[in-house]
Amino acid sequence: MARDHVEYLKCQELTLAPLMDNGISTGMLVCELSRDHITSAVSYYGKIAPQWIRRESGYFKSACEILVLNGDLQLGNTVISEGHYSYLPAGALQGPAISENGCELFLFFEGLPKFIESTQSCVGCLEDLRISALDARGMPWGPPPGHEGRPAEEAPVGLKVKFLREDPKTHAYTILCWQGPDWSDPDIERHSIWEELILLDGDFLMGRMGKITGGTYIFRDGAIAHGPQVSKKGSVWFARGPAAIDFDYQRVSWANELIDKYLSADHLFDDTSDRGPWGRWRG
Numbered sequence: 001m002a003r004d005h006v007e008y009l010k011c012q013e014l015t016l017a018p019l020m021d022n023g024i025s026t027g028m029l030v031c032e033l034s035r036d037h038i039t040s041a042v043s044y045y046g047k048i049a050p051q052w053i054r055r056e057s058g059y060f061k062s063a064c065e066i067l068v069l070n071g072d073l074q075l076g077n078t079v080i081s082e083g084h085y086s087y088l089p090a091g092a093l094q095g096p097a098i099s100e101n102g103c104e105l106f107l108f109f110e111g112l113p114k115f116i117e118s119t120q121s122c123v124g125c126l127e128d129l130r131i132s133a134l135d136a137r138g139m140p141w142g143p144p145p146g147h148e149g150r151p152a153e154e155a156p157v158g159l160k161v162k163f164l165r166e167d168p169k170t171h172a173y174t175i176l177c178w179q180g181p182d183w184s185d186p187d188i189e190r191h192s193i194w195e196e197l198i199l200l201d202g203d204f205l206m207g208r209m210g211k212i213t214g215g216t217y218i219f220r221d222g223a224i225a226h227g228p229q230v231s232k233k234g235s236v237w238f239a240r241g242p243a244a245i246d247f248d249y250q251r252v253s254w255a256n257e258l259i260d261k262y263l264s265a266d267h268l269f270d271d272t273s274d275r276g277p278w279g280r281w282r283g
């Protein structure tokens with residue numbers, strides 16, 4: 001695997017440093033969450049100060065996904081507001097960038113994040129795939145679709161999904177996933193692809209890894225078994241993968257005991273401890 005296994009990082013506890021471009025600081029503060037050692041694809045959690053500006057127009061050589069957690073980021077004429085998502089295909093023109101109120105955001109680059117000054121998109125840019133500013137937090141939830149190894153009717157009860165993006169060729173996906181209160185899935189799962197996950201809101205227990213809360217980041221090769229999974233207050237995940245996800249399940253004898261223990265651990269919960277750092281995404 002070209003990216004290391006990350007499980008867990010807590011974004012709001014990380015040290016941020018200036019994002020550099022050709023030896024010059026962009027003014028954006030970021031923390032690298034994971035990096036592909038072969039392709040240089042990289043995921044950042046970042047902060048931008050109020051009145052930040054990049055006056056140049058241009059494009060990134062690599063496709064870029066943006067999730068704005070609070071505040072605002074304007075690219076050209078498009079304002080990406082709190083809770084909004086953007087997908088810029090490789091070579092897609094961005095106008096000058098400004099943040100009026102500052103923001104916290106995630107940035108996901110499919111390769112080296114090199115900015116090229118230009119007044120037009122790169123030749124060959126797949127402009128049709130651009131998603132300018134999708135209201136990820138406000139759009140409605142839908143039922144989980146069927147996947148290889150998990151038909152829709154076998155999805156755990158209490159699961160909902162929002163599809164932010166699906167590549168028409170590779171079926172690479174970016175979704176939000178919701179689990180209701182007292183939700184659980186006793187099975188251990190594996191996938192044929194990697195998955196990248198951020199718990200935006202709520203609480204979760206991921207198998208033997210311990211309880212987590214909003215702001216937690218995971219990058220996991222699909223071959224790494226994970227589960228059982230359980231949430232007491234409910235949870236919302238931001239999730240990405242490089243192709244259509246599939247499921248390979250395994251049953252373990254100790255799953256239900258672990259789930260019951262977590263759901264009855266009232267001392268681990270109060271009214272405030274499981275609120276995410278970026279407001280309420282559970283609806």
Ligand SMILES: [Fe+2]
Pocket residue numbers: 189191195226
């Ligand atoms: Fe998984």
